[in-house]
Structures are given as structure tokens and as C-alpha cells.
Amino acid sequence: MRRRLRGCEGAGYLKTYFLKMLQFEHITTNPKILGGKPIIKDTRISVELILELLASGAV
Numbered sequence: 001m002r003r004r005l006r007g008c009e010g011a012g013y014l015k016t017y018f019l020k021m022l023q024f025e026h027i028t029t030n031p032k033i034l035g036g037k038p039i040i041k042d043t044r045i046s047v048e049l050i051l052e053l054l055a056s057g058a059v
Helices: 011-021 047-056
Strands: none
């Protein structure tokens, strides 16, 4: 059973959210670093890694 979030439009909402997230000054992308994945500025730490660590409870 899928739960709907209030005020969310599903995938469209997530796309908008992540596009806004990329506008933060500490998150950037560079096609030459990690294949263009979003990273923490001036590092090679991907946002994906941070989210995986948070989801697993490691942090």
C-alpha cells in the first residue's frame, strides 16, 4: 500500500524538491567528479552517500 504525502504530487514533487536542493551553496555538481552526481562542495563526498548513511542509522 502506497502512502501519499499531503500536498505532494508524487514524482513531480520529488523532482522539484531535488532541483531546489541542488541550489544550496554547499551542494554542487561537476561532470568530472563522480559522474556528475550531487556532491558536497569542494569534496568527493556524494549526497547519495550521506543519505544512505542517515537512512541506515550510521550517523
